[in-house]
Every structure is written in C-alpha cells, then in structure tokens.
Amino acid sequence: MNKVLIVDDEPVQCRLASETVARAGFDPLVAHSGREALDILARSDDIAAMILDLVMPDMDGMAVLEALKRRDTALPVIVQTSQTSLETVVSAMRLGATDFFVKPVAPERITVSLRNALKVKTLETCLRVERNKRSGAFGFDDIIAASPAMSRPISLGRKAAASTIPVLVEGETGVGKELLARAIQGSGDRAGKPFVTVNCGAIPKDLVEATLFGHVKGAFTGAIADAPGKFREANTGTLFLDEVGELPPETQVKLLRALQDGEIEPVGASRPVRVNVRLISATNRRLLNLARDGHFREDLYYRLNVFPIYVPPLRERREDIARLAVHFLTRFAAEEGRHVSTIDPAAMSLLESYDWPGNVRQLENAVFRAVVLAEHAALTVADFPQIVLAAEGHAEAKSTTHAAFTMARPIHIDQAAPPLRLAEPVPSPVADRFLDESGDLLAISEIERDLIAFAIDHCAGRMAQVARQLGIGRSTLYRKIKEYGLEREAENVA
Template sequence: MYKVLIVDDDPVQCRLASEVVERAGFTPFVANSGTQAMTLLQETPGIGAVLLDLVMPEMDGMAVLEAMKRQGHAIPVIVMTAQSSLDTVVSAMRLGATDFFVKPVSPERITVSLRNAMKLGTLETSLAAERARRSGTFSFSHIISKSPAMARALVLGKKAAASTIPVLIEGESGVGKELLARAIQGSGDKSGKPFITVNCGAIPANLVESTLFGHVKGAFTGAIADAPGKFREAHNGTLFLDEVGELPPETQVKLLRALQDGEIEPVGAAKPVRVNVRVISATNRRLLNLARDGLFREDLYYRLNVFPIYVPPLRERMEDVPALVETFIARFAAEEGRRVSSISRDALDLLMTHDWPGNIRQLENAIFRAVVLAETPVLQPADFPQILGLRRGADEARLPGPSLFTPAEPIHIDDAPALPRLPDPEPIVIPDRFLDPTGNLLPLAEIERDLIVFAIEHNAGRMAQVARQLGIGRSTLYRKLKEYGLENDVA
C-alpha cells in the first residue's frame, strides 16, 4: 500500500487530509514543518506522493520542493495553498509539482489527484526501468522487491556485479532471472555494453552450435553467408544463457572450451576466434540433479556453478505482490489506453492468497487481462475469474479455469523433471543435379540435354524465348534437339 506524506503546519488540515488519504486506501504520514518533511523522506521508504502546503514558517513549501529536487526525490508532489496567484502556480510547477489546488478542496478532488499522482509516479518508474534495460544500464534499484526472501539474492547479485566471476542463476520459470542478470551487468564494468540473450531450450538441436559460435559461408547446406554467432555479438559484453540445462551434450563440450580458453570455433572455420565475454547462465532445474543423472556434463557444471544465486519463487515473497501489481496496472493502463488506476483491497487480498505457479510472469498476465476487461477504474475480484475459480470453485468463475500454459500447482526446481531430449532430425538430403547416384559427375551432354528440356518446359514451348534465355541461336537449338532426340517431343 502506498504511503502519502502530508506536510502542513495546521493540525486541523493535517487531520482532515489524513482522513481523506485513509479513505482513499493509502497510509498517511504527517509532517508539521518542511524540515520534518525532509527528514521523513530520508527515513521512510515507499512514500508514493506528497501533499504539500506552501505557506509554513521557517522552511516553506517552495523550499521543500527545491530541496527535493536537489536531493533527487522523484516523488509526485501535490501543492495545497490558500493563495491562487498564477505566479505561485507557475513557480511550483517549475520546481516539480504535479498538481495544484487552492484550499478548501473537496475530498473527491484530493482522492483523484492522489491516484493520478501515484499512477504517474509508477509509470515514470516503469519507463525509467525500460530505458535502462534497453541501454544496458539496468541496475538493482530498478528491481521491485521488498521481501526478505529476495534480499539475499540481491546482495549476492551486487557482489557478483563487482567482479567477472561466472554466475549461475537458479529459480523457477517466471521469477525474474533475466532481470537479475541484467542488473548484474548494468551495475558492473560492462554497463552499457551488449547484453545478448539466448534461450538454449528454444533452439533446434542441429542449430545450437551455429547459433552460439557462428559459421562461415558454405559450412553446410543453406550457409549462404558468414554468421557471427551469439558469442561474437556479445564481445566485450555479457552473454545470458537461459535454460542452459537444455544444451545438447555435444554443444556442452564446445561451451566448456569457450569458457576455459576464451576462444570459439565457428562451424567450418579454419581457426578459433578469441572473444571477451562474461557468461551468466540460468536454469529452472537444478543443474546438480541433471549432472547426477548424466544429462549434463559435470566439468561444465563446475565451470558454470562458480557463483550460484537462487531466486525464490513469488509464493515465498508475497510482500512484493502489491508493488508489482501497482506497476503492472500503471503500465498496462497506459499501453492499452484504459482508465484503470488501482486495485481494491478485496482483489489484492485475493491475489495475495494465490500460489502463483507461474510466478511473476503469471501475475503480470493476470493483471494485463484484468486491465483490459475491467469495467471500473478500480480492479475488483470479479476481474480475476481464473483466480476466483481456484479459490471458490469453478461455478463462480465467469470464464474457463487456469491457463494451460502454467502448472496447476507450483513445482520447485529441485523436483522439476528434465525435459525429454528429442532425437536429432534426420538431415534432408538434396540430390546434386551434377552428380549421379554413385557421386560421380554426369557427362556434359546429359547435363545439357536436361537443361534444354527444363528450359522448354519453363517457357511453355516458346522456342524463340528458350533460345534467347540459353544464349544460343534458334538453328543451334533445333540442331541440339535433333542431336538429343527431342524434336518429336517438341512437335
């Protein structure tokens, strides 16, 4: 739940504003002076908005706005004052105020302004995180988490960011392993450098080696040009190997060499290529269990598992759900043009009681669906029929039950079975038009005969066009037709 800081030297105004803030579903904090307000901003995390009176003794509202701007507090500020001067409004807005109203003001006006300010602040935070993600400067401050269960993962991530040690991130699907990897990169020496993501489980087995290490022109059928591969794309940056446990055994050998020697060998290349890449890997299954079962090389496991970080599932850090919900609501409402601003207490309680087998990704999709279908600005329990169906029974759900894309119950990574490895597909053999079945070259006359037959069929028997495309005269064409016994076929 968001916190609102009320700054006013009038006790009556503070009490009235506190009641309005509580009725709006927020937690009020009161400061009777500008100095006390700055102290609370420093000591109280999670303040989402400020209701600020301009006229106060000693440090007035304008001085508070200047101090907040100077100290980098990017918190929406709603200014309250008895003065309606245009100069005052302009000055406050220039210092960062997001709204302005003259006392007395109705409770409804304060509530609407607060919700708009919260939404704006959340959306700005989300946009800042997206910009940082795209620029390679995503840091731990952009990760939304207040849970003690997540604190250890963040501490380990910050330590990993200070070095180039290989990192293995373990956790269930949808817990945010890639975000943690981006934060490690964005907080270290490789900030702003390439961050290349490879989902090892989504690449066909016969293309994994070429995708990772690249290939040269002509290395195999279809290799019509050189391809650098993901390692060279990530040169001087970070390569994130997601679902690394799904790599085929033959690729694991080459990956081990690349990690040990800093060299890769593109498919078909005559010599290796040196690369400077930091590898961060992730898996939703315990690599130790896969190595024990013979599905993953032990030497590669020990090479990757130098600095393991375990990301707990969402059900073990439910304290993060309210902040995540607010962020998703602001983002999807802006993207879809929906007038959804918050979630009701009953709906939030409903989400807090769910196990979330698909973790944050499932929560994100649930909020997306609710924002699109919501009939009111505040999300209600009825906007989550799938969750209601699990809690109260399928009869009360308006739509079908849980999505088939997530398991019905949570599965811990220690108990997650290995995915079955599909056999490599049989290569498609395309016969060469210049070779006979034994692999020897065909006679020139036979190749020429087949070419003439093809040209005649391709041009529907138009002999002038056939001769022109073959680059010979019509008399020469008819002579060759007679020579190869084709004149009767043409006639």
Template sequence: MHKVLIVDDDPVQCRLASEVVERAGFAPYVAHSGVEAMTLLREVPGIAAMLLDLVMPDMDGMAVLEALRREDYAIPVIVMTAQSSLDTVVSAMRLGATDFFVKPVAPERITVSLRNALKLGTLETTLQAERARKSGTFTFSHIISKSPAMARPLALGRKAAGSTIPVLIEGESGVGKELLARAIQGTGERAGKPFVAVNCGAIPANLVESILFGHIKGAFTGAVADAPGKFREAHNGTLFLDEVGELPPETQVKLLRALQEGEIEPVGAAKPVRVNVRVISATNRRLLNLARDGVFREDLYYRLNVFPIYVPPLRDRMDDVPALVEAFIARFAAEEGRRVSAISPEALELLMAHDWPGNIRQLENAVFRAVVLAETPALQPADFPQILAAHRGADEARIVPPSLFTPAEPVHIDAAVALPRLPDPVPIAIPDRFLDASGNLLPLAEIEKELIAFAISHNAGRMAQVARQLGIGRSTLYRKLREYGLDSDVA
C-alpha cells in the same frame, strides 16, 4: 500501503491532511519544514507522494521543489497554498508539481489527486525501468520487491555485480531470473554494454553451435554468409544463457572451452576467436541433479556454479503481489487505453490466495487479461475468471471454462526432471532421377524418354508447346515418340 509525506508548518493543517490521507488508505508522514521534509525523504525509503505547502520559514515550498529536482527525486508533488496567483501556479508546475490546490481543500479532491498522482508515479517508474532495460542500465532499484524472501538473492546479486565471477541463477520459470541478470550487468562495470539473452532450450539441436559461436560462409549447407554468433554479439558485454541445462552434450564441451580460455571456434573457422564476455547462466532445474543423472557435464557444472543465486517462487514472497499488480495495472492500462487505476480489496485478496504455479509471468498475464475485461476503474474478482474458477468453482466465475493454459500445480526446481532430448532429425533420402536402384547412371535414352513423357504430361499434350520447351523441332519430337513407344500415349 503507499507512504505520503505531508509538508506544512501549520500543525492543524498537518493533522487534517493526515486524517484525509489515512482515510484514503495511505500511510501519512509529517514534516513541519522544508529541511525536515528533505531529511525524511533521505531516511524513509519508499515515499510515494508529497503534499507540499509553499509558504514556510527557512526553506519554502519552491526551494523544496528545486531540491527535489536537484537530487533527482522522481515523486509526484501536490502543492497546497493560500496564494492563488497565476504566477505562483506556473512557477510550481515548472519546478515539477503535478497538481495545485488553493486552501481550504475538500478531502475528496485531495484523495482523487493523490490517487491520480500515484498512478502517474507508478507508470513513470515502469517506463524508467523499461528504458533502463533497453539501454543496459537496469539496476536493482528497478526490481519491484518488498518481500524478505528476496533480500538474500538481491544482496548476492549486488555482490556479484562488483565482480566478473560466473553467476548461476536458479529458480522456477517466470520468477524473474533474466531481470536479476540484467540488474547484475546494469550495476557493474559492463553497464550500457550489450546484453544478449539466449534461450538454450528453444534452439534446434543442430543449430545450437552455429547460433552460439557463429559460422563462416560455406561451413555447411545454407551458410550463405558469415554469422558472428551470440558470443561475439555480446563482446565486452554480458551473455545470458537461459535454460543452460538444455544444451546438447557436444555443445557443452565447446562452452566449457569458451569459459576457460575466453575464445570460441566458429563453425568452419580455421582458428579460434578471442571474446571478452561475462556469462550469466540460468536454469529452472537443479543443475546439480542434471549433472548427477549424466545429462549435464560435471566439469561444466562446476565452471558455471561458482556463484549460485536461488530466486524463490512467487508463492514464497506473496508480499510482492500488491506492488507487482499495481505496476502491471499502470502499464497495461496505459498501453491499452483503459481507464483502470486500481484493484479492489476483494480481488487482491483472491490473488493473494492463489499459489501462482507460473509465478510472476502468470500474474502479469492474469492482470493483463483483467485490465482488458474490466468494466470499472477498479479490478474486481470477476475480472479474474480463471483464478476465481480455481478457488470457488466455475459456477461462481460465470464463464465458460477457459481454454488458456494454466499450470495445475507448482513444481519446485528440485522436483523438475530433465526434458527428454529429441533425436537429431534423420535426413530423408530423395532418389536421384539420374541414378538407378544400384546407384549407377541411367542410360541417356531412358532419361530422354522420361523427360519427353513428363513434358507431354506437363503441357497437357500440346505438342507444339512441348517441342518449343524441349528446344527441338516437331518432326524430331514425333520421331522420338515412335522410337520410345510413346506415340500411342498422344494419339
């Protein structure tokens, strides 16, 4: 429930505004002066909007707007006053007010304005988080979470941010392990430096070493230029190794040396290269189980597992669903140009009852699809056909069974098994046209015979064109045809 701060020195106006705010589904907080309002903002976390009177003793509304800008409070402010002069309106808007009312105000008008302001506030928060993610300044304040289950992972992340200790983030796919890694970097001394993410499970086994550590020109077939590798791209910054348990054994050895010595050996290089990189690893399987089964090196496991952080799945922190859905709606509605601003209580109840095997990633995609499907400003249960079909049957969903992939059941990371490692591709032997079956060179006459036969077939028997392309005269061509017994083929 959103918190709305009402600032007015008139007790009657405060009581009336509180009733309107509460009836609209928000939690009202009251301050009778500007000084009291600023104190409440500092003491009460999560205030989402403010209804502000301009005329107050000691610290008036304009002074409050100036203080909000000075202290960098990015909350929408709706101004209410008995003064209707144009200069007052312009001054308030210049100081950051999002809307302006002249008393008395109709309750419906306040409700609509609050909802619009909160939608803009959510969108602005989402945009700020995206800008911070791209600039390397993403912090824990940008992570959307109110669940007590996330208190410990976030607390551990903040402690890890103040150190260079190796961090291992464990959790199911889609729980936000990369966001936590970005917050650790953006809160620490490497904020604003490169953040390079690598999905170790998505790299072909024969290219892992080159992609991580780089190579020099000519190190192998196809290496036409030097490549720095992900370690050197992340120099002075952070390297995020996602699904680190999928690394091949031979690469694990080199990774262990890079972590211990702070240097890497590019493929084909004559000497190692020093790098200054903080490595944060992540896995959706228990790395301890992989090490016990012999799939992952024990010495590398102990090197990575210095500061483990477990991120719980979404089904264990359902308190986060409403805030996540609100943020996704604001973002996707803006991106797709859809007039969707909220979710109905029935639809939210449906989402809260789902176990979300794909975690936040699945929720995000479900909301994206719902925003595109929606016919009303508030998302309805019918806008989530896959979830509705899973809970109440396909008949009630009123759609053809969806073809999109939906995980059947949640799989905890303790129960997740290692994926079978594919064998390295066996190169296909292509016979050399100049060698016989024993590997010896063919006689020149036989090679010439095959070449002339191919040239005739390639040029559809046009002998003048065959002679021209072979660089010989037509008389020479016909003589060779007789010598090799090919004259009958072109007769």
C-alpha cells in the same frame, strides 16, 4: 497499499486529509513539520506521494521542495496552501510540485490528483526502465523489489557487477532471472555493450552449435552465408544463456572449451576465434541436481557455478505483489488506451494471497487480461476469474474433484524434475532382400521372380514398359511370367 505522507502543522487539516486519503484507498502518514517529513522520507523508501502545506513554522513547504530537489527524489508532491498568488504557484511548480491546491480542497479533487500523480510516476518509471533496457543501462534500481527476500539476490548482484566472474542465476520460471542479469551488466564496466540472450531450450538440437558458435558458408546444407553466432554477437558484452540445463551433452563439451580457452570454433571453420564475453547463465532447475543425476556435465557445472544467485519465487516475496500489479496496471492501461487506474482492496488481497506458480510473468499476464476486459475504473475480483478459479479449485481438491481446469501447485526449484530428453530413435532392422530367414543366399530364380512381380506392379501392368525397363524382350517376359506363375498378378494389375 501506497503510502501518502501528509505534511501540515494544523491538526484539523491533517485529520481531514488523512480521512480523504484513506477513503481513496491509500495509507496515510502524518508529519507536522517540514523537518519531520524529511526524517520520515529518509527512513522510508515506500512513500508513494506527498501532500504538502506551504506555510509552516521552522521549515516551510518551499524549503522542503528545495531539499527534495537537492536529493534528486522523484516523489510526486501535491501542494496545498491558503496563499493564492501566481508567483507562489510558479515557484512551487519549478521546484517539482505536480499539483497545487488552494484551501479548502474538495476530497474528490485530492483523490483525482493523487491517482493522476501516481499514474504519471509509474509511467515515468516504465519509460525509464524501457529506455535503460535499450541503452544497456538497466540497473538494480529499476527492479521492482522491496521485500526482504530480494535483498540478498540484489546484494549479490551488485557485487557480481563489479567483476567479470561467471554468474549462475537459479530460480523458478518467471521470477525475473533475465532482469537480474541485465542489472548486473548495466551496473558494471560492460554497461552499454551488447547483451545477447539465448534460450537454450528453444533451439533445435541440430542447430545449437551453429547458433552459439556460428558457421562458415557451405559448412552444412542451407549454410548459404557466414553466420557470426551468439558468442561473437556478444563480443565485449554479455551473453545470457537462459535454461542452460537444456543444452545437449555434445554442446556442453564445446561450451566448456569456449569458457576455458576464451575461443570458439565456428562450424566448418579451419581455425578458432578469440572472443571477450561475460557469461551469465540461468536455469529453472537446480543445476547441481542435474549434474548429480547425469543430465549435466560436472566439469561444466563447476565452471558455470562460480557465483550462484538464487532468485526466490513470488510467493516468498508477497510484499512485491502490490507494487508489481500497480506497475503492470499503469503500463497496460496506457498501452491499450484503457481508463483503468486502480485495483480495489478485495482484488489486491486476492492477488497477494495467491501462490503464483508462474511467478511475475503470470501476474503480468493476469493484470494484462484484466485491464483489457475491465468495464470500470478499478479492477475487481470479478476481473481475475482464472485466479479465483485456481484458488478455489486447490481449496476443494482434497474433498471433491473440481470440474474445471485449475492450474497446478507451484513446484520449488529443488523438486523440479530433470528435462525430458527424447531417446535417439533406434533404426528398425531391415531384412536383406538377397537373404532368406536363416541368413542364406536366395536362389537367383526367387530373386528374379520377386523383381518381375515388383516391375509389373510398379508399371501398372504395362508389359511393354516392364520389358523395356527390365532390359528383356516381351516374349522372354511372358515366358518368365508363365514359368514363375505370375499370370494372376499380371491380370490383377491390368
């Protein structure tokens, strides 16, 4: 639930504003002076908005706005005061106030203003994140993660960003491994340089080497031009190998050499090419387990696993669910032009209690669907039927068989099975047409008989064409047909 800080030296006004804020679905906090408000903001980083009175003893509202501006705090501030001068309004807006009220204020006006302010703040955050992704300046402050479980991955990520050490990001599907990789690049010396993503599990086996290392013209069928490959595309920047555990064994050997020597050899090239690439790998299975079971090379594992970072699943950081849901809601509502502004408490409780086997990606898609289908300004439990069905289905699974499809329970990364690799097709033995069942050579008469029978069938019984293609006369052909007893075959075809 979003927290709203109410700053006013009048107890009655604080109580009235708190009731209004609580009815609007927010969590009110109260400060009776400007200094107390700044102290609360210094201790808490989860304040979503502030309702600020301008006239207070000791430190007035204008001084608080100036302090927030010096701190470069992007906090929506709604100003309320009994003063009605235009100069006061202009001064407050120049210092960063998002709205201005003259006391007394109708509760509905405060509610609308708060929701608009939070919506604008979230939209600004979305735009900043997308802008930073495009420019290569995406950082750890752009990641929505306030839960204690995310403090260690982010702390390790900040340390990794200060060097070029190879990083291995492990975590279940959809937890945000690529975002962490982007933050590592955007916070280091390679910020603004190329960030190239490769999904190793989505590349056909025959094209993995050419995709990663490139190829020269004519190296294989269809290579009509030189291709640089992902390593050269990421030169001076970062190469992100997603699902690196899916790489076939022969490619793992070549990747190991590229990491050791800093050189790649394009397919068909006569000499290697030097590359300067920061490598970040990711996997949704424990790479150690894959190496232990023989599905991944141990020497490559030790080369990639220099600086491992584990990203916990969403069910282990439930404190982030509400923030993520509101973020996705605001973004999709703006993109789709939908007038949906909030999630009611019952629906939010449902989202926070669900285990999310698909993690953040699944939450994002669930909110997207709810926004598109919503008929009211607030999302309700009815807007998440798939989540309700999955939650109820698991609860009843022990006693009854649920008729409808329900999503599987989450599988922790340690229990994830190794990738299913299709066995190489074994060619079926083809009998030699010149040998009999015991392996001895057939008599020439038997070979000739089979050839004539095949020719009659192939030419649809047209004897002139059969004789011409076999290189014999028609009289000879008819004699051999009679000799080998092929009259019935010739009649059936004809």
